[in-house]
Amino acid sequence: MTEDRQTAMPTPTPVGWPPRNRRELLVKTLWIGVWLVFLSSPVDDLVGGRHTTGATVAGALGLAVFVGVYLTLVYRNMGRPFAPRVVLGLGGILGVLACALAYTLGSAWLGLFVYLSVAWGATLPLRAAYWAIPASGVVMYLIGLRFDEKEARGLLLLVVLIGFAMTGVGQLVRTTVELRKARATVAQLAANEERLRLARDLHDLLGHSLSLITLKSELAGRMLPGSPDKAAQQVADIEQVSRQALVDVREAVTGYRRRRLAAELAGAQVALTAAGVAAEVPAEPEVAGVPEESESALAWALREAVTNVVRHSGADRCVVQLLSRQTLDGPVLELCVEDNGSGGPGNGPGNGLTGLTERLEKTGGSLEAGRVKRGFRLVARVPAAPAGHVGSGA
Template sequence: MWIGVWLTFMGAPVSDLADGSHTTWAVVLGALGLVVFVAAYLITIFRHTSRLLDRRAVYGILLFQLTLAVVLPLTMGTAWLVLFVYVSVSAGAALPLSGARLAIPAVTGAMVLVGFHKEDAADFLTALVIPALLGGFAMSGVRQLVRTTVELREARAAVAELAANEERLRLARDLHDLLGHSLSLITLKSELAGRMLPGRPDRAAEQIADIERVSRQALTDVREAVTGYRRPTLPGELAGARTALAVAGIVAEVPGEIPELLPEGELAEECEAALAWSLREAVTNVVRHSGARRCTVTLAPRQTLDGPVLELTVEDDGGGHGASAVTGHGGAAPGNGLTGLSERLAKIGGTLETDASRRGFVLTARAPIGTPLGSAA
């Protein structure tokens, strides 16, 4: 619509062609020149405003338009001076702002110089100088607005893609943490039920019932994780750790619930969730990989240079070979589980450390007490 407004100025040369003051050849050549000029104008406006043309093509089209704008008024009459307005608008649309600042006044000045060669051009020039200047600079603004809109759309698409990638990463971490823990427990109980089945069918039935319960809970957890509502708690994971370690035949030293350690409300939900995931992953690794006979879990507030933190430590007396394969000791790459935990803790300003201890393997996770770093940002 904005471009269509400027086409109304073409009424002057069209009327000049139709008034019968020119020869047939002049009308034909004038009409051909007008059609070619309008085509070059529309190509410049439509193509370059939305997608940049080659710089040489831009300068070539503008020079061609300027040539027609000079030749047609000199040969056809004063009414054709309006073509300079279109050259000015094209310069505003195709040239960068620094170049348009010079080109638009220059085109307007060329229109005035050509008009001086026509005796009846004074009133016509007066009416065209302001549209030539304002039209060119207004088109510069419109061109910048169009380009900005295009860039915003591209940026919006990029942000949407990044958000989708982040959501896929979150789901991958959640599903790994959820299913890894639950399937490990199901595997252990299945093996236990298999050993009990010949001689103690009643105990085997209990284990199978536990398998069904764990399977149903895992299904519920997966559904909650997919919808983004699941937020594990430390008390729940501490109880789960005791159960998982006991089923695996590992002596467990697990502390009581969080309210025994901190005043209620001091630990943000994001920090508690990150520590709960860390505890779940650490216990799963102890059960599956360590070959340990004893596992100690401690929770204690600490004061660091970055502020107060709640420190979770999970230490086992295993050989460390399984833990090394999962965490990257001995040159192995970190596994998906602990890599996901590191990312979770980093988002809230926490840290994750894994190392071999004198007795076996130790995992230490720290989360800030109070407002997490991610929430403060």
């Protein structure tokens, strides 16, 4: 787990996201297009010479239109859904083509109803899909009675089951899209709240000081011709107020820059999940009484560890633990981040871990990092009590 490698590992496209580059476009196309292999029966029926030339040409055109409409409906709707009218229109075209081709060309074309059922399950709302999928199966069965009842009966079960299975996939996609929008909204609200907090703090810090400086400046200006001593006193007061305002601003900026462990834990959960890593992260850290320097150092350690897991380790599972321990030197807060990855290509600690070790040592803490039997583990410890406080021995 080092920072020697600069290139980040690519993360898969989450379910419901449109493709972001050519590679993801190809993967999505293959995922949807691979199921077209079940169209081998209609294709074999066409090339087998069992129909007249006109019927063969009409069947080939109908099949091409069916495949094009199916791919358009399912492919597009998995990322950016069509309007309901468009979905119903394209689905209706699929239904008409499936019925016409299967009825006129034979039982080899009954498999088109499987694709119709998949399209209904993936694109329609649940309530509509619960009616459309069985209806597709019934229509397929009635048409199949003209040719082979046994085959139609077996295909009926497949049409219904795969259609309802796709309703689960469609619901997952819709839920994922809604969750992504909700996260974006939450992030925007958090940013707005932070702006409001910053505005309030600046007003509280500088409003009184700047008003006082303005007032004393006006007084000094009026006193300067006749009472230079009093004017000098006002200038001295202005200097004192401005210095205090500068100190207050510096303290406020230091507080803004300080990392908070709760925020880093929440960010770690989001980052690991987005990278496709199964994460176990504590929700509410117990940091009451922990010095701010210790909490900040531990937050930096968590950020460094999670960054390395996402970028370098190749792990698919990560466990974050936050424990309070009592030692001979006093209470300590221990952060443990363990993954099942390789730990990165480096043979020694990178610059990130070296700098992190120095940061922890400044607060009286320590860092342990290295490979374990099934992955990589980072353990950071910081004092959980102010300097000079020694707890009972363990």
